[in-house]
Amino acid sequence: MVNFDLKIQVMIKIKQVHKSYITGQNSLHVLKGIDLEVGAGEMISIMGASGSGKSTLLNILGILDNYDSGEYLLDGIKINRLSERKAAQLRNKMLGFVFQSFNLVSFKNAMENVALPLYYQNVPRKKRNLIAMEYLERMGLKDWAHHLPNELSGGQKQRVAIARALIGKPKVILADEPTGALDSTTSLEVMDILQEVNSTGITLIIVTHEHDIALRTQKTIRITDGNITEIIKN
């Protein structure tokens, strides 16, 4: 099917996605039929109270979790009950993650952390370390390349994590409370970087509960109790 529409290409499309968690005899219906479309190169934020289902949605978008019913297309690829192997390959090629708690490997230095996705693309060590250095330089962390994560500040850690998310040349970056553990000045710096990343054409989805962070995205999606209740253009 050829798309004659002049609308920008759709990167993420989910239709009527449901997800329940079964804990013992109770079933917790977390996502109750989510519909969402994110265009390529868009930068959106997802807001909601804790327990509203926003993290679950992000995990499904990141192919870290399965959904029960509905449909999810990532860049036209149908994502449904993939094998672990296939899911891993897609994550590696298509997605980048930025977490609130940074999730750097504690015994690897900044450069090795950044290079890790390339390890799973079978890029030779020397080459991937060289590429990692380039990305660190872009983040202004060249001098910190050989430091371990616990020798870095929170902002520096998050910049390392962003470099790691970028190195695999993903189409989408998913950020789960990327500024949640940072002070306001550092938060602004990180958001500047993320906006810069977005300007290179990478789709960005940020989960946050901070309004001024959400305001810096193009669209804010509010989730309440497993449903999308509001879509605000900023």
Add this chain to the structure above:
Amino acid sequence: MFEIDKWQEIYSTVRKNKLRTFLTGFSVAWGIFMLIILLGSGSGLENGVKEQFKGGATNGVWISSGQTSLKYKGLKTGRQIKFTNEDYKAIKTTVEGYDRISARLFLGNKLISYKKEYGSFFLSPCHPDYGYIKELDVIQGRFLNIIDINEFRKVAVIGEKVKATLFKGADTMALGKYININGVIFQVVGIFRDYSRNDDEQKRVYIPISTAQRVFQGENVINQISFTTGNASAGEADLMINKSKAVLAKMHTFDIEDNRAINVWNKNEEVRKFKALFAGIRLFIWIIGIGTIIAGIVGVSNIMMIVVKERTKEIGIRKSLGATPWSIVLLIMQEAIVITSFAGYIGLVLGVGLLELISKNMPPSEFFRNPEADFSVAVMATILLIMAGAIAGFFPAMKAAGVNPVEALRDE
């Protein structure tokens, strides 16, 4: 699967988790070390006892005359049985399957001198085959031969220690010299070494039995008949012994069931008993050894469990970055295998080293000498431990690889 990059990945995690690596390695190294020491001690014990059996063919049978203890055909008990040359000939011609045969005469210690040197040594007249039966090592000259017997030659084969006593100073060449045995002159034709641990057996003088009977005794009495059973089985050897008993019982009219009329010493059987004993000891060592290895396995699997638990978050990160489950399993397992094989090797080297040290510095005692580890067994044990490490690492690794990255990353 085994490209250099993976090894570098393992090396970097090992280097950065030194304590964990050490703890894992230590239990393995200790297991192998203990196994080597155990096996070495077992072989030391076995070597020690084997040493006790030296000096005398392991398939030898010695039959000596004794006193009857059972009444038989109207004859009273307590009769002294006296073997003669006729008995020797009878056994030689009627018993089948023996390898070598010799009679012996016991004359006790005699004064033996050469020039001004003298000593009291055990005189042991015998047939030429006795050198083989007793496993004597003739280091100079020759042992007795059939011509010595037939021609009643006055020749003697003396022990190394006898030679050392009689031939001193400038006169060290003993071969061809004439020695005085209880007043009769004999020519030394050979010098032997006896590997028996009994010192007295090295201080003997062997002379032809025919000469001894003529010179020292004047009759045809002998005291002992011995033969080797060749490569006969235990059952065949018993048959030979029973046949000999029957021959002797008939010639001397005693009950064949009378165990005191003649004494039979079957070395075959003694060796068999010790072989059974050592089979038992070896089994015991293996049970302990396997126990030690199981302890090692439990240690490794325990630590691998902790490793996986500790690395759950790291595994989650790797998965979110695109690691396949199989690559996670291999990562954990290869690390376990590398650590166990390396540590096992260290334990092996230390164990073998300690055994070497012991066997070099410890004087060989009666029942313990040359502890040595069977190297192939040690290598087998190491391979077993590596496999155990892999198995121990496999299940936790599978579990870790199956963990949902969402939960792994939430795990703070």
